[in-house]
Amino acid sequence: MEEAAIFAEFEHDPEAVERLEYAKRFRRSLTHEAQQLRDEVAEREADAAEVERLRGEGLPVLTAEEVAAADEVLRIERLLNAEGEPVPEEEWPSVPGARVHVVKEWVYPEDEYDESEDDTDDEADDEADDYEPAEPYQQYVPVWVVTDLDASGLRRRGGVSGGASSGSTADEDAGESEEEAEARREERRRVIAYNKAWASAETVRREWLAGFVARKTAPEGAEALICEAVVTGHHSLSKAMDHRHPMLFTLLGIPAPTGYYGAGQDECRKITTKATTPKAATMTTLAAVVAAWEATTGKHSWRNPSAWDARVLGALVEWGYQPSEVECILLGEEPEPDADTEGEANADEASDSAA
Known part of the structure; x- marks a missing residue:
């Protein structure tokens, strides 16, 4: 049902449908691919709006075309x-x-x-x-x-x-060889593409986590992850506890009280009192641990993945989450080059590497 809805959403765009079919053929996540397509549409619309804004100021702005x-x-x-x-x-x-x-x-x-x-x-x-x-x-x-x-x-x-x-080129005049210049440009294209991919993946992951933390019982292996986070005093959990778990409130769909330390103790206590059974209490604690990790992730994560990133994301995968290619970097897997994402990155730097 979800797959049919995704294809129906993009049926007006042949290139988008082709990308979705490619993802399906190679067993990549259609949910992640669809989110990237949505984000790309939003970005093109924002780009066009900026062009029109500057044209309104009288500047001779080039369109994307x-x-x-x-x-x-x-x-x-x-x-x-x-x-x-x-x-x-x-x-x-x-x-x-x-x-x-x-x-x-x-x-x-x-x-x-x-x-x-x-x-x-x-x-x-x-x-x-x-x-x-x-x-x-x-x-x-x-x-x-x-x-x-x-x-x-x-x-x-x-x-x-x-x-x-x-x-x-100007770079060569500065003493940089063509090979070095191309390597630098290639790395820049990679950063642009992966930063965009991470932003799209974050949207999908947090939607999935919102459903996950609402579970009534914890999945197999939850106790081990909770034990490791609590006993080692991992920074992500310590920070979340200091600030009264703002990401947990977000994932649960509860408005987090404002203030330097985020939610207060009374608000956190209301969450704990809803866990009236041992199984529910375990699930609530797991939700806090996972939300704490999620709060510390960002575009820096794929560039500097940690052992804890691999531990938590690996557990989420075991519990049903399908990671995107850029998220797989946290698991030690390097994505294959993607012509579509690299094309978007090339467009971003079109004039930046010229002359």
């Missing part, structure tokens, strides 16, 4: 004028054929954290110990570009003009 059709999209800031000098920023809009390409760049908030700003009192030390990097996010950046180098009157760095090969 125009970018795809262009032979080259070259950043003016990386090109030289006839005198061999960089074009002053204030002159970029005046370059013949100059357009604006809206690109997305990743921002990593953890880079903004400065330990030197911590106070020396106990409370500040506790806050520093409790610090976890915020999730990276993408922001739109309008970039002035040209799509016809000859018509612009500019040339690439290294003396290569419009009709010649683009083999000489």
Whole structure:
């Protein structure tokens, strides 16, 4: 029934249907594939809205279709004028054929954290110990570009003009070989693709967890996971207990009281009093352990998977969860390259690696 509903949702999109059929043929999760398709649609709509917004401000913005059709999209800031000098920023809009390409760049908030700003009192030390990097996010950046180098009157760095090969790049001028530059670009494409895949997987996983924590009895092996989390005092559980289990409230569909420590003891006690049997109490405790782990996951998880990530996710898989390919990295499995996700990543960096 669920499979039929997914195919019906995307029946208007032949490419989406093809991806779903591919996933089904190779026994990949249709639920994860469908969520990625939804997120991609939402992203394209957001991209188009940003283009229209900037056009409303009078900027000559390229549409996604125009970018795809262009032979080259070259950043003016990386090109030289006839005198061999960089074009002053204030002159970029005046370059013949100059357009604006809206690109997305990743921002990593953890880079903004400065330990030197911590106070020396106990409370500040506790806050520093409790610090976890915020999730990276993408922001739109309008970039002035040209799509016809000859018509612009500019040339690439290294003396290569419009009709010649683009083999000489700014990165190579900086001493980076072509192999090193391509490896860097490939890693960037991988990060973009996996970050997007993780965001989609998170939506699916939390929907599944919301159903899981509502179980009346715990699955086989729950006691061992609870024991390990409690006896070892794992950081994720300790943090959740300090903050009164905000993710548990979220998964249970209960509004979490606000405040520095999140939900209060009285609210947590209401959850425990509903567990009136030993089996129910075990399930509630398991839900707290799993929710605590979930609260500490994010796009950093696939880049730096831990043994506890593998332990918890492995248990969820045993209990019926079907992980996406990017989540399988936490289990020690590297995903196979995917032409569709890499294509999306290439689109994100279309002008960023040019010139």
